[in-house]
Amino acid sequence: MPPRPVTDLDLPEAMAEAITDFGASLALExxxxxxxxxxxxxxxxxxxxxxxxxxHSDWRRVSRADAAAWAEELSDRKLAASSTARKLSALRMFARYLVHNSVRPDEFTELLAGPKLRRKLPATLTTEEVLRILAAPTGGDEFGLRDRAMLELFYSSGLRVSELCGLTLQQIDLEEGFVRVWGKGSKERVVPVGEAAVSAIKAYLESGRPHFVKTSKTGSQLFLSKRGTAISRKMVWVVVKQHAQRAGVTKPVKPHLLRHSFATHLLGGGADLRAIQEMLGHANIGTTQIYTAVEETRLVEHHAKFHPRKNGDA
Structure with a gap:
């Protein structure tokens, strides 16, 4: 049975007000x-x-021992490690807020340790699997040309689904080979576009996109639906899944898997982690570092499979 929701009426006034003020600072600042x-x-x-x-009726009275007891209480509840870590993270952030606003002189959570989380490695496709998917749209009609261009750009530049759907004609420079993207937080980045993707996009713009254009509906969106509007995230999912099945790839393939594969294959080819971070639009290098673990896992698997002394043979 889930715990009873706690309202401000259940709390001492000073504690409830501090939480409300903290929430306002998160939203406004x-x-x-x-x-x-x-x-x-x-x-x-x-x-x-x-x-x-x-x-305790005031945050100034909460001690390190109290914080440790709260952590122990969460552990006793047998919550998922991610839930416990989130709750403790919220308390640590709040403690820093109290110090910053001179409510108390010390961070009562500074010695608080959360559960160790095992970060799930992102799934990836092999290079051979990606190439099969990219080759799956074989038709020369507008749908085949569009799907081939989308898939090539997806893998070539590692875009997010929302970024791909929102692309306009003005954002892509086929002569110089790059696309200008506004990602999370409206942060702008410039991402290279490979020759195969440039060629596929040119073919789509010349012989595919004009068939989708509807004068009354179509704006400057790059990839269009049959209704002449910007292609939706849901439709991109359908396209990727459809061509993965057509290519005989048995893994559950979602659009984000092409982004993961883009990063992993770049790293395996010797690309600098900082460069990959910039291309993916990650604000923190720590987010990109997950791909080093993927690559290390791949290397271990290859060593175990192909090394002549993998079984200790002389």
Whole structure:
């Protein structure tokens, strides 16, 4: 049975007000979404109720021992490690906020350690599997030309699905071989486009896109649906899945898998991690470093499969 939702009425006034102020700062100063703010406030109200039950009516009275007891309480609840880590992360961020706003002089969570999370490695396709998928749209009609151009650009530049769907004609420079993308947080980045993708896009623009254009509906979107509007995320999923099946790839292939494969194959080919970070549009290098683990796993598997002394033979 899930825990009872905690409201401000259940908490000491000073503790509830501090949580509300923290939520406002997340929204106004850091631009966090309403959903994210609500999640932080929910976790903090649960913590505040726990501390109140230990006799505290003000955040200034919460000690390191109280924070450790809260961590132990979460452990006893047998929550998923990710849920426990999220709740403790919210409390740590809140503790820094209290210090920054001179509510208290120290971070009472500074010694608090969360559960170790095993980060799931992203699935990837082999180079051979990707090439089969890219070759799957064989038709010379407008749909075949569009799908081939989309898939080639997807793998060539590692775009997110939303970025691909939102591309306009003005964002892509086929002569210089790059695409200008506005990713998460409206951050602009320039990503190279390979020769195969450039060739496929040119063919689509010349012989495919004109068939999709509807004068009253079509704007400057690069990839269009049969209705003449920008292609949707859902349709991209359908296209990728359809051509993966046509190519005989048995893995569950989603659009993001092409992005993961783009990064992993670049790294395996010797590309610099910072360059891959820039192309993917990751704000933090730590996010990109997951691909080093993927590549290390691949190397271990190859060694185990192909090394002449893999079984200890003389």
């Amino acid at each position: 850091r631009g966090r979404s309403d959903k994210t703010v609500q999640a932080y406030e929910h976790d903090l109200r649960q913590a505040a109720e726990f501390f109140a039950q230990r006799g």
